[in-house]
Amino acid sequence: MESRDVIAILNEDFMRELEATLIYVRNSFVMMDCEASRVTEAIAVDEMRHMWWLADLITKRGGKPVMQHKELDFSAEDTSGMLQMQIALETEGIEKYKAQIDILDDPEVVGVLKHILDEEKRHRKEFRIRLKG
Numbered sequence: 001m002e003s004r005d006v007i008a009i010l011n012e013d014f015m016r017e018l019e020a021t022l023i024y025v026r027n028s029f030v031m032m033d034c035e036a037s038r039v040t041e042a043i044a045v046d047e048m049r050h051m052w053w054l055a056d057l058i059t060k061r062g063g064k065p066v067m068q069h070k071e072l073d074f075s076a077e078d079t080s081g082m083l084q085m086q087i088a089l090e091t092e093g094i095e096k097y098k099a100q101i102d103i104l105d106d107p108e109v110v111g112v113l114k115h116i117l118d119e120e121k122r123h124r125k126e127f128r129i130r131l132k133g
């Protein structure tokens with residue numbers, strides 16, 4: 001795969017991580033359930049770390065991280081609605097990362113995406129536990 005195609009894929013991931021970071025930070029401010037709020041805040045920091053890892057891969061390959069995201073959806077009204085939306089975002093990320101790991105042939109990129117994928121699975125589990133609780 002050409003390096004510009006790899007950069008384009010990494011930038012799609014970067015934008016999703018930026019979106020998750022912003023939504024989780026905001027949700028952690030307004031969630032009434034303290035435990036769910038602290039978990040969401042900690043996971044927002046993980047998502048920002050994913051941005052750093054992706055930006056490192058992008059710039060090493062001659063690209064620049066795209067600091068754009070789609071319109072943020074803050075329609076969830078309560079903790080349970082926010083957790084459900086966060087679970088859906090994690091699921092979307094998990095599906096995307098799995099598909100990308102299958103088609104990418106750059107070992108460094110695949111290694112980083114596998115690490116991120118593991119963390120997204122853990123995030124989804126953490127959110128699901130709080131949704132049930």
Ligand SMILES: [Fe+2]
Pocket residue numbers: 017020046047050093116120
């Ligand atoms: Fe992430």
Ligand SMILES: [Fe+2]
Pocket residue numbers: 020043047090093119120123124
């Ligand atoms: Fe995540």
